[in-house]
Amino acid sequence: PAFVRHFALFSLPKPNEETLTQIFNGILLGFLGSFSGAIRALSEPMVTACVDVYMRVANVMLPTPDRSHYIFNLRDLSKCIQGILQATNLHYNMESQILRLFYHETTRVFHDRLINQDDKDLFKSLMKDVCKLHFKRVVVQDDEPAILFGDFMIFGKPKNERIYDEIKDHSKLESVLNDYIVDYNSMAVGKHMKLILFQDAMEHTVRLARLLRSDRGNGLLVGIAGMGKQSLTRLASHVNEYNCWQIEMRRNYDLNAFHEDLRVLYRIAGIDNHPVTFLMIDSQIVEEEFLEDINNILNSGEVPNLFEGDEFEKVILDARDPCNEVQKPETCTRDDIYKFFINRVRNNLHVVMSMSPVGDAFRRRCRMFPSLVNCTTIDWFTSWPTEALYSVALGLLTKIAPNMEDRVSLASTTVFMHKTVEDASVRFYKEMKRHYYTTPSSYLELLKLYQNLLKTKNQDIIAKRKRIANGLNKLLETNEVIAVMPEGAGGDGTPAGREIGHDEVAAPRILQRRPSRRTPSSRASWRTRPMPRRRRPWPRPYPRMLARIWRLQCRHCARPKMP
Incomplete structure (x- = not known):
């Protein structure tokens, strides 16, 4: 009081x-x-x-x-x-x-x-x-x-000539959005999108395109990670001919680095006069002060102390001529120029925040930074319906299952597996009071894992089949060579044409077992040397010498006898 x-x-x-x-x-x-x-x-x-x-x-x-x-x-x-x-x-x-x-x-x-x-x-x-x-x-x-x-149903039409009208043909909508995806992939460098558009994804894309085309339109996308929020935002930005801009996280990224990125973003929107979408996800919020600046951007468009000293003077100098052209014949003051700059930023900069409702962080941030709710259009992403899961599986399994019947069976199986896990997670929460989240990204990982596993197994089977085929070819070639050889080739006087004696065949079999050091044959080889007076341990070369003698004896015994 x-x-x-x-x-x-x-x-x-x-x-x-x-x-x-x-x-x-x-x-x-x-x-x-x-x-x-x-x-x-x-x-x-x-x-x-x-x-x-x-x-x-x-x-x-x-x-x-x-x-x-x-x-x-x-x-x-x-x-x-x-x-x-x-x-x-x-x-x-x-x-x-x-x-x-x-x-x-x-x-x-x-x-x-x-x-x-x-x-x-x-x-x-x-x-x-x-x-x-x-x-x-x-x-x-x-x-x-x-x-x-929407206003984008005629692909390639300039933005200033578009008509905001009802989209009645959803099949045509899918075709047009696929054309925009192809166009985006042809222009983007290192950020190709592989999207399969089902009904839910198309509806979210149309919603995002609407809020981005609105005057000073900003969005808050809420959903579990892996719902496709970032990809659909990039697609909607491309539909509106906007550049989708994100900060690049690096080590020791702090508030000063964030302000540096904001200054670059402000110059794109305020000086270059280019519309831009600023996409920011909750994992990039390493400090809560980031949200304080985002809250100010959404509310008034101005971040306190963002431009100071030389940076402020540079902004005033670069924005002076555009401001004078708008307010002719009057001359703009410094305050008028900066106000003109901020208004340009608010008109061209569209902030899209992507956040997850898991935990209490989302609830706490909505309470501490009210502009996240008051100054944005909120789009809540729910779990994919069964039709979406089914259509995505049919699209991704086209290459590995060309037959439609097989593809339908595989898609039904993957949908059943994903839905079973979702039902089990609900029961797990009721019994254990613990959440287990199944997201569309986990479903896509399931399909990707199946494709990789199938590819690996196919490669193993193909390698084994080639090995067996090579062995069979060798056997066939050998049979053909034997069939071509004349009977009794070589004559009786040659070693190939004579009969082999029983002793010659049995000699290698007798010597298949290597004799030990104490056998008479081995003793006969080393007793040629004079025996030492006292018993000494055998030197190290003895085992190798015995092995060499054994090989020589085997060759001698296996040599055929002359007639």
């Missing part, structure tokens, strides 16, 4: 529904002025529906320890209206088009952060009630596939 008494206190309560409707209806009605009369009439119902959805979600879906990111504010409501402002009067001329756009943008803001199917079903039921209440119709059917919007 002694401190507060020196100040005048002002309490700003939250605006009520009428105030919010009046504010956003003025914005949307002014934007829809060039549209048809039927669409202009939907301005107030859409704003009222957005406010109603925001109020219901904020009251029903409250934050819990497992749902620490269930925090909703007016920024979320403004994102819904901002998404509707992406429509164009040349392509949106029917009520159903603008209403489906409203449904899509509201779903992206509120639905994509939900962590389980129960919450998602609750949100769908809520949206159905809101649409019936304010529009007197059902906008999206229950059995309808996921509604998606």
Whole structure:
């Protein structure tokens, strides 16, 4: 009280529904002025529906320890209206088009952060009630596939000529995204992507492409490691013609090194005026001060004391001419130039944070750095569905199993193995209260291990088959040579043509066993020398000498006798 008494206190309560409707209806009605009369009439119902959805979600879906990111504010409501402002009067001329756009943008803001199917079903039921209440119709059917919007369905079209429209053909979406993957691999150096696009992956890619194309759009991707968050972010950045930028971790990487990287990133966005995606994963957060800077970037775009001294003067000098061109005929002051530089950074720099919900680090960081939730669009990555696992296995097993029937059997087996481990991990947590996480990366490792093991076994079998084939070829060649030789070749007077005696055959067999040192034959060889007077141990060369004598005797006995 002694401190507060020196100040005048002002309490700003939250605006009520009428105030919010009046504010956003003025914005949307002014934007829809060039549209048809039927669409202009939907301005107030859409704003009222957005406010109603925001109020219901904020009251029903409250934050819990497992749902620490269930925090909703007016920024979320403004994102819904901002998404509707992406429509164009040349392509949106029917009520159903603008209403489906409203449904899509509201779903992206509120639905994509939900962590389980129960919450998602609750949100769908809520949206159905809101649409019936304010529009007197059902906008999206229950059995309808996921509604998606994008502006990249014409491959190679310049970004300034793209139209943000509904994506109705999902097979065409897969083909277009594969074209973007091929184009990315042809341009990237050392970072090739090998993605198999299934329905869930395509939906996440469209979501990421949407938040990156939004004005000052930033994202928070939450999911266990190995869900494909980084790869899909690179793909979405390439779809929007952005450069995806990451810090390179090295030894003794600290806050000063992080600030050096941020200065490089700020110059790309603020001086070069190039849009860039800054992708950062939680394993790169070696110090919590990194998140303090990220929190400032998301909130205001400015990191305190990032540019000082000569660095600040260099920024002012490089940004002076672009600032003067924008504010002609007035001359920009130093404060105006730096403000212009920061605004450019906020418009061109899109921060995407990838974090894991495992443990209490995510919950603690959301509490300590609120801009991670308040100033981003959250996309929660759940475990891959069975269809995704099946389609990925079919794609990866194409080379080793060309036959479709064999490939289907192998894919079904791998999916069964992965699902069995998932069920066992759930039971393990219930019984032991310990988590065991099975991620898509572990499933991909299973497929890779099977491919490598199959390749190794095939190589072993091929090597053994070649060895047996070589032996059989030698036998066949020998049989052919023997068959060609004339009978009785050599004559009777030659050694090859005479009969071998029984003694000649038996002599080598008799001497197959090597005699010991005490046998008479061996004693006869060394008794030729005079015996010493006293008994001495045999010298070392004796065993070798005996072996040499033994070989000579064997040769002599095995020599054929002359007739």
